[in-house]
Amino acid sequence: IGCDKFCTYCVVPSTRGPEQSRPPSQILSEVHVLADQGVREVCLLGQTVNSYKHTENGQLHRLSDLICAINDVEGIERIRFVTSYPRDMTDDLLQAVRDIPKAVRYLHVPLQHGCDEQLRLMKRGYTVAEYREMMARINETIPGCSVSSDFIVGFCGETEESHQLSMDSIREHRFKNSFIFKY
Template identity: 80%
Template sequence: CDKFCSYCVVPSTRGPEQSRSPREILSEVKVLADQGVKEVTLLGQTVNSYKHTQDGKLYRLSDLLYLINEVEGINRIKFVTSYPKDMTTDLLEAIRDLPKATRYLHVPLQHGCNDVLKVMKRGYTVEDYREMMQRVNEILPGCSVSSDFIVGHPGETEESHQLSLESIREFRFKNSFIFKYSERPGTKAAERFKDEIPDEVKKRRNNEMLDVQNQISEEDNAGFIGKQVEVLVEGPSKSAQKAIEASLAEQLVGRSNCDRIVVFDGNPRLAGSLATVEIFDVTPTTLIGGIVTKEFQHNAGSSLPILQ
C-alpha cells in the first residue's frame, strides 16, 4: 500500500503497492474455474488502484474485470478493498456493463469528520467521498456499499463522532466494520499523538455506531421483502441442523448479486449453483426467503429440481 494512513502499519510492514500481471491472474482464475469455483474475489489493500503494463498496454482494474468476465464457469466477480479517490468512472461503468461483476463495493470512509480524516492522513474529505457516492448511485443504482470506521482516534471529539453517525445515515451503508482505535507501534499516529480517549468512551461510541448502522441495514433490507433475488448458493447455513420433515431440504446460505446474505430452505446439492429466492423477512444482516422452483443442471447428463 502506498497511502501511509497515520494509524496503519501495512505500508511499513508489507511494502509498496505491487500489481500482479493480468496474464498471471487470468491463468489462476481459469484453473479455479476448472476446479468448480464459481466466484472469485480480487484482493488488495487498495485494489481499485490496480495497474500493470503487459505487452505495452496499461491494464487497470476495469480491464481486468473484462478479462475475467470471459472465463467460462465463473459466475461472480468481486473485489475488495477500494480507496475512495481511486474509484474511477471507467471502473463503475465496467461493473455496470459486465454481467458477472457484483454490484457491491467496500469503500472505507473511516470517519465522518474532515479534521479527523486529516489527522488520519486519509487523503480525501467527506465531500470527496460524497462525490464518489453520487457517481456510484448514478452509474450503479442499487449498488451496495459497505464501509470501515475507526472510533476514538486521536483528535476525535463528541462533535466529530456525531458526524460519523450522520455519515452512516447519509450514505446508508449496507454494513460497516467498526473498530476502536488502538495505538500501533511504528505508526505516525503513535509517534505524534497520545491515545487519550478512555476505553469506555470508545466502547460507547462503537456501540452507538453499530446501533445506527443496524437500523439503516434493516430498513434497507426490508426493501427486498416480496422481491426475488438471484443467489449464489454457498451451502448449509450455520444453523442448518434441522431437516424439514422427510425431505432432503435444510437451511442454505448464499449471497445476492449485491452481496447480501440470504438464507432459505433447499436441497444441499444446490451448493455452487445460482438459485432464485423470494424474500419474506429480514434482519439487519440477512435476507430470509423461500426458493422459487426451477430446474438446475447438476451434471452434464441430468437435471434435478430445486426444492421449495
C-alpha cells in the same frame, strides 16, 4: 501487494512494502485453474484494489480491464473486489461494475470517519465532501449498488461532536454494512 497511502493508523506500507500489481496474465491463469476446479466466484483482494494497474506487453491494464477479462472465463459466475480507496474510484471501474454481467454490484469503500479533521489526522487524502461526491457517482452510475464502509472510533483527537459527524455519514449514505474498529 502493499500500499502507498501511509495512513497514520496503518502498518501495511511498513510491513508489506509499496503497492505492486501482479501481471494480468498471471491472475487470469489462476482464475482459469480455479474455474476448472469448480470455483464459481472470484474475489480480487488488495488494500487499494481499485488502484490496480499493470503494463504488460506494452499495454496498460486497469482493474476494469481485469474484471472484463475474468468475465470471459467459462465457469466463473461472480466477480467481486475489495477493498477500494475512495480517490481511486474511477468512472471506468464504475461502468465496468454496471456493465459486466458477472461483476457483483457491491463496493466496499471505507470512509473511516465523517469529520474532515479526523480524516486529515489519519492522512486519508480526501474530505467528507469528496467521499460524498464519489457516492453520488456510484449511485448515478450503478443504481441499486450496495456499498459498505469501514469506520474508526476513538482515533486521536476524536470528540463527541466529530464522532456524531461519523454517525451522520452512516445515516446519510445508508451503507449496506459498516465495519467499526476501535482505535
